[in-house]
């Protein structure tokens with residue numbers, strides 16, 4: 001299948017591209033390289049430098065590449081930045097998705113997969129979050145993604161586009177070739193690894209008095225390869241018009257458990273200091289992944305904490321400057 005991958009120079013997108021190529025698909029990357037890495041793109045891979053906000057550029061890219069399917073990872077993704085600069089988030093994540101969908105219809109693309117996020121749920125009432133939980137985002141990032149989901153659903157209803165929306169919980173881990181290289185790095189596992197490697201200041205633990213067994217917040221971490229594999233499965237099995245799926249490990253681990261695991265696996269201490277709990281951070285947030293298990297027949301295979309941490313540690317050790325060397 002010929003697949004256009006937006007955001008294919010970023011963390012999740014690049015690893016999805018790796019799996020797509022391994023599966024024999026024909027891949028074209030579309031990215032504006034604002035956060036993605038040109039060095040992550042091998043010379044033989046076709047990459048189009050296009051901004052999702054540029055409707056004409058997006059239409060030309062999709063018409064020229066004539067994909068059978070689009071996997072749309074391209075987005076701006078930092079929650080606090082979205083609070084400071086909401087316009088950027090609605091322009092890229094919402095209007096950019098509208099541009100891409102309009103181009104997809106012009107080019108008769110049949111299948112579309114959208115990266116969405118657990119941020120669409122906001123602060124759920126129930127710690128085990130199903131796709132039917134109320135959609136009450138508390139940041140412009142979450143709202144911009146929820147609007148993108150709505151636009152996709154409406155395009156599907158109007159034009160018969162087959163689609164999947166994947167709401168990711170926390171993505172982590174690496175392959176031997178590709179890993180996480182965000183600037184700034186806001187995610188817990190790479191931040192804790194960098195603290196253990198002495199590459200940043202001590203990690204701040206936001207809250208130690210939650211109603212959890214060790215007092216730190218519990219979240220759901222899915223290995224990026226498991227996550228990317230769900231996209232491969234959806235590409236070939238999208239028969240209904242569209243469906244929304246949570247993607248996570250389906251199990252929670254606490255911040256303290258992550259720190260303990262890094263220390264145990266690597267033999268390095270994780271320097272950490274206590275900070276206040278963050279507004280809107282619930283004690284426990286875990287994905288109910290039964291729909292992905294039942295409908296897609298997907299299940300996580302390597303989303304145990306040890307596999308996630310050892311793969312991430314290996315990648316960061318071998319790439320001390322990320323994709324820059």
Ligand SMILES: NC(=O)c1ccc[n+]([C@@H]2O[C@H](COP(=O)([O-])OP(=O)(O)OC[C@H]3O[C@@H](n4cnc5c(N)ncnc54)[C@H](O)[C@@H]3O)[C@@H](O)[C@H]2O)c1
Pocket residue numbers: 006007008009010011012013030031032033034035036037050051052053072073074075076077092096115116117118168169170171172182187
């Ligand atoms: N990493 C996570 O834990 C996580 C969790 C939930 C959802 N997601 C979603 O997964 C997707 C990928 O996330 P990631 O962690 O790989 O992020 P990333 O920042 O590594 O990748 C995003 C890519 O999109 C590109 N991009 C940004 N703005 C663009 C624009 N205007 N035009 C074209 N390309 C643009 C960037 O250059 C980058 O390559 C995003 O849609 C994100 O919202 C990620």
